[in-house]
Each structure stands twice: as structure tokens, then as C-alpha cells.
Amino acid sequence: MLVTPAVQADDGPGGSVGACEGSFGKICVIANDGHTTPGRHGSGSGKNASAGKPAKPQCEATKMVPQPPAGSPLWEGHKPSDGAVYTRGCLTGPNPAIDIFWSANPPAANAIDPKIVAQMALDKMTLAAPRIDINPKPGGKGLVGMPVWMAVDESPTTYGPNSATATAGGVTVTATAKVKSIVWTMGDGTSVTCNGPGTVYRKSFGMKQSPDCGHVYKQTSTEQPGGKFKVTATATWAVDWQVAGGGGETGQLTEVRNAAVAVTIVESQAVN
Template sequence: MIWEGNTTGLIVECRIGTEGGWNTGWDRWVGTAELSAPPDPEELARRAVARMQLQPIQMGTFPPLEQRSPAALGYVGWNVWMWVDGATASNWGPITRSVSERGFSVSATARVDKVEWDMGDGTIIECQIGTPWQSIWTHNEASPDCGHLYAKDGEYSVTATSHWVIDWAGIGESGILTMDLDSTGTMRIAEVQVVNVNEP
């Protein structure tokens, strides 16, 4: 028996298609709790985040990374600048998406809280969006908010980790989700050789 002694709920008819002109299906009992329980709001929030298609930042640096300019070089003791190149809603935020299910809705808003730059020499620098370098600066000016100095020459693997914070609310609840996304590149640093010439 479908009811099996249950006195509340519904009998629903389930069908999965046709076969030889006949519908294939069955009946099942659905309890009252299953009918009335709302969806998990955090699960809906995660689905909303998936719809955002969040991206890692585009790494802006001076000197440029090898991937952008293979011939580019920085120098020991010279200022390196770092910034978010071309910030958009999908790689910096804020961006908002909502998901609904059975009349219940959850909304989530994501934004980057900070960017951590691992410079490949053991130094990690915490920044916000940063300031782009401009060609008018030709006297080894330091970045006002996101810069670095290398003490040795070499090739350094640089990683920029954007730390996303996602606030969500809905179905009488709220919470915070986090996500980290990485961008990587290589910076080449050379030693400046100074040659003293004795004039006759």
C-alpha cells in the first residue's frame, strides 16, 4: 500500500517519460514535512555564487610580468608597482545574484576584501586595488599603496590571491561565504652593474 499507515501528506504521481506509447510512472507518498520544509538557504547562496562566475584579478605590475612582456626587466633595489589591472564586477566586485526555489529566495553579494601578493622571495604584501604605474614617473618613485623591492636578481614566481567575501541573506537567515582565487606570473629582476672609468 502507498499510504502504509500514514494519515497525513499527499500521494503524488511520478512519470519519467514514455516507452512504446505507454507512460512509465509510479505513485508515492510525500510527507507533510517534506512538502513544507524550505530549502537550505546556504545551499541557495552557493548556487547564487556559482552564477556570478567570479574570476581572479588581472595582475598589473611595473616592470611588466614576463607573460605580458618577455623582454621586461626589473632591477635590484628599484621599486616594483602592483595593482589590479582593469577591475570589473566579476574580478573585483561588488556583484549580486539571487536564486529562488519553490517561492523561497536568497540573495548574495560578493566583493574582494583584499589582495595578497606573494612576491616569490618570501615576502607577502597585502593590498587593495593598488595604483597603476604611469610613464611620467621616471625617477624610481615608490607606489603609494602596493609596492615591493627585490634584494637579489633572479626570476620570481609572483602570485596574487584575491580574497572574496560573500554576504548572503534570505529565508530568515544570513551568513558569509569566502573564496580565494589566484593569478600567477613571473618577474625577472637583474643586477645593475656599475662600471667606474678613470679619465686620463
């Protein structure tokens, strides 16, 4: 869980315990069990006085006092006797944040959470909204009872796969993202879940239904705003990541993107 603090860091008990390794857009993770370890501090100008370089954000990790009550979501399903809940984060960088997490044992000093590095890799990708290809085309007209074909472009940014690698604190993570499903809300109160990109319609298909991603309207769009159904494609990306090296830790992140178009559906006798 990431929360943005409303207070500034100080050098009191449990103060700075080290410098972030690498450029963290969200958080750095350098941890101990509440014991202070000497760390580097930049000057008020944000520069390292001795080297003339930008100072790295200062980080800390401590055991929460008091601990959350039993049953709190912060325990991540564990019992208080199983371990403890800790906080860790950079409070002096350009993007201060605190990560709250459960651990069976006190976090090791200078431990970099690979999930944070995986998020850094994900942030390097340009995951875009689906690029919709629907028949009937926006601006045209479809008929009640006639098949609608839905599809999306399969580029790396709109469907995947898309990969990126990030390194921080000696931890290298490669993440690969791909759309695992697309939910189409058709504007008539129905939705269609497609586990693939769909098939782009061609005239040679005639009045056939889509083999993998289609819909049939049973009413016109006349009473809808603008006389059109709003069709929204919501793509859920599965982002699998792995720490470099044999037997490295793995995990998965989820991203969601959506796009919408408007289609007109009329009765067949209304078309000349």
C-alpha cells in the same frame, strides 16, 4: 558539510519525503525528524510518468543514528544536550549529495536552507582570477632595490562588486561578491597583503614607491627557474547574502581565485 554518497536511495524507513523546489546544482533541502512523508517518485527513465516532465530529485532529512560522539566537529561547537545532528539531501538527482548539520530543534518540513540558495546565487556569478598589472612588466626587466608596483583590474568579474539572485522553494536570496584582500607572493620568500586593487604604474611616477601595494626586491631572479620570480596574486572574495524581505536572514560565503606572472629582476649594473 557536503558529502557525496556512494549508495543509491531506496524507499525503506526514512525514505523520500518530498521533491526539490527549484533546480539545485548541489543539494535540495526538504526536512523532517526522521518521519516519512509521501513524496513524488519519477520512473526509472528519469521522467514523471503522468506529466511527461523530468522528475524532481527526491529528498530526505533525518536525525543521525547513532549521534556523533561529544566533541565531534559535526556538533559545530555545541553539546549533545543542546540539540542533535541531522543529515539531509537529494539522493536521486543528477548530483547526489548529503548535507550534515546541527540543529537545536528538528528541522521544519519543507524548509529550504538559505545558505544553499545563496550558493546557487554565487554559482550564477562568473568570479574570475585577478587580472594582474605589475611593473616591471612580464617580459621586461626590473632592478634590485627599485620599487615594484602591483595592481589588479577592477572589473565586476575580477574584483567586484558582482551580484546575483536565486530562488528555490519560495526562498529568494541576493548575494553580492567583492574582493576583500589580495595576497601577493613575490617569489623571493616574501608576501604582501593589499586591501585594495593597488595603483597602476605610470611613467610620471618615476622611482616612487607604490602608495598602497608595492614591493622591493633585494636579490636578483637569476637563480630562480627560468631566471624569473613567479609572482602570484591570490584574491579572497567576501560574498554577502541576504534573504529577500525585511529582517531576512543574512550570511557570508568566501571564494578564492589566483593568477600568476613571472618577472625578471637584475642588478642595475647588468643593464646597458
